[in-house]
Amino acid sequence: MDARKLIAQQLLDDPRVAEATRLLQAAVQEHTADLKAQPASPQQTQQLQNLLNEYANLRGNPLFFPYLGSGTGRSSLVELVDGSVKYDMITGIGVHAMGHANTDLLAELVPAILADTVMQGNLQQNVESLKLSRELVALAKRNGAKLNHCFLSSSGAMANENALKILFQHRPGAQRVLAFENAFAGRSMVLNQVTDRPKNRVGQPQTIAVDYVPFYDAHADAASLHHSLRVLERHLERFPEAHCGFIMELVQGEGGYYGAPREYFVALCSLLKKHHVPILFDEIQTFGRTLQPFAFQMLELDDYADVVTIGKMTQVCATLFSEEVNPKPGLLSQTFTSSTTAIIAARWVLRQLTEGDFYGPEGRNAAIQQRFAARFEALRQKAPDKISGPWGVGGMVAFTPFNGSAEAAKRVLHGLYDAGVIAFVAGQNPARVRFLPPFLSVTDEEIEAACDIVDQVMLSLSWEE
Numbered sequence: 001m002d003a004r005k006l007i008a009q010q011l012l013d014d015p016r017v018a019e020a021t022r023l024l025q026a027a028v029q030e031h032t033a034d035l036k037a038q039p040a041s042p043q044q045t046q047q048l049q050n051l052l053n054e055y056a057n058l059r060g061n062p063l064f065f066p067y068l069g070s071g072t073g074r075s076s077l078v079e080l081v082d083g084s085v086k087y088d089m090i091t092g093i094g095v096h097a098m099g100h101a102n103t104d105l106l107a108e109l110v111p112a113i114l115a116d117t118v119m120q121g122n123l124q125q126n127v128e129s130l131k132l133s134r135e136l137v138a139l140a141k142r143n144g145a146k147l148n149h150c151f152l153s154s155s156g157a158m159a160n161e162n163a164l165k166i167l168f169q170h171r172p173g174a175q176r177v178l179a180f181e182n183a184f185a186g187r188s189m190v191l192n193q194v195t196d197r198p199k200n201r202v203g204q205p206q207t208i209a210v211d212y213v214p215f216y217d218a219h220a221d222a223a224s225l226h227h228s229l230r231v232l233e234r235h236l237e238r239f240p241e242a243h244c245g246f247i248m249e250l251v252q253g254e255g256g257y258y259g260a261p262r263e264y265f266v267a268l269c270s271l272l273k274k275h276h277v278p279i280l281f282d283e284i285q286t287f288g289r290t291l292q293p294f295a296f297q298m299l300e301l302d303d304y305a306d307v308v309t310i311g312k313m314t315q316v317c318a319t320l321f322s323e324e325v326n327p328k329p330g331l332l333s334q335t336f337t338s339s340t341t342a343i344i345a346a347r348w349v350l351r352q353l354t355e356g357d358f359y360g361p362e363g364r365n366a367a368i369q370q371r372f373a374a375r376f377e378a379l380r381q382k383a384p385d386k387i388s389g390p391w392g393v394g395g396m397v398a399f400t401p402f403n404g405s406a407e408a409a410k411r412v413l414h415g416l417y418d419a420g421v422i423a424f425v426a427g428q429n430p431a432r433v434r435f436l437p438p439f440l441s442v443t444d445e446e447i448e449a450a451c452d453i454v455d456q457v458m459l460s461l462s463w464e465e
């Protein structure tokens with residue numbers, strides 16, 4: 001008997017679906033075409049405030065920004081329920097890389113709303129989950145990394161939890177984890193311990209033992225490498241065979257947007273390999289945004305990657321791992337892989353990354369960073385006491401405001417927000433203002449307009465030490 005054309009395919013091929021898709025795209029384009037940055041009206045400001053008060057009451061604490069989105073926007077522009085339109089240069093801390101109301105993506109998502117279920121998970125995966133896993137493995141392995149496996153999940157914390165479970169099973173008896181100082185790994189009971197932030201652990205039991213290694217310090221360079229190596233060696237000697245792995249961000253995200261040269265990571269990774277300690281690259285914030293799809297590819301650390309986690313801009317999170325650490329059945333499973341919408345969106349995002357011109361020193365990510373950096377440098381020359389670098393890596397952009405105190409950064413963030421630019425804080429001592437622009441859609445004009453606002457806000461603010 002000939003293979004039957006699946007009903008699902010017949011549905012997708014129905015000309016009414018193509019027509020509906022075209023109409024939806026046209027409607028969004030028409031309604032968002034004239035969107036421009038603007039303040040709220042006083043009456044709508046009060047309405048928003050009432051909603052925010054109710055929301056704060058429901059969730060127990062207020063939101064960081066007085067933000068409730070209306071559900072539309074265009075590229076980096078986003079409309080709020082108070083009618084204001086702002087430049088979104090943080091994108092939910094790196095999630096909405098495609099920009100707001102992207103109509104190319106919309107067309108891809110129509111099959112998700114026609115699908116039989118909303119969510120995919122343990123017993124029932126649809127074919128998109130397989131295809132996404134296949135594509136992620138191919139991308140991760142393209143320069144020789146031995147990452148043959150991919151387990152999808154719906155949050156970065158879950159991707160990291162799965163990664164640590166894999167590593168603990170791989171090294172029976174190991175009870176400890178190595179991490180960098182100022183690491184951020186997520187907010188589960190275990191990852192709260194890995195994340196180097198005491199306030200995230202208030203009232204929480206100790207679930208895991210973590211040994212910290214200081215991260216690279218550009219001001220100290222060779223001495224810093226020497227120091228990190230010495231501290232790592234001491235941990236390995238004090239607790240022999242006791243570490244399931246070293247979880248590392250290759251550009252520190254929440255820690256303050258600090259990178260390190262290849263030689264630094266090679267020295268640390270070589271020592272870890274000598275002691276048979278597996279290496280876990282946490283790319284939940286870096287994936288997609290540096291000068292290669294994975295930061296470990298930019299730094300040519302493919303040989304050292306035993307496990308890699310990704311999330312945020314991929315919409316679906318994932319733990320990629322080698323044959324050597326592949327766990328026994330039963331260790332990894334969950335009700336939700338993710339929504340079909342997120343899985344299809346993830347495939348679309350990956351296609352943009354692989355088919356677009358984002359990577360390398362001449363790629364779009366580098367150009368975006370250079371455009372921000374040129375504007376911040378010009379502002380620094382005008383007002384050296386108000387702003388300083390470094391300015392970040394690729395689509396991860398930052399500056400230090402004033403003296404780098406948490407209070408100064410907070411004042412600047414709220415000043416920017418009120419003036420129409422959404423950014424966020426990273427790091428402490430110094431606290432920095434960071435930007436994760438929607439790099440798949442952001443235009444040079446949008447970056448320039450957002451930087452004009454940064455100039456106005458920084459020049460109008462002052463800070464007494």
Ligand SMILES: Cc1ncc(COP(=O)(O)O)c(C=O)c1O
Binds near residue numbers: 157158
């Ligand atoms: C490096 C890193 N790891 C893990 C996480 C946790 O991801 P999620 O908030 O999706 O659980 C984050 C989130 O900011 C992150 O930046």
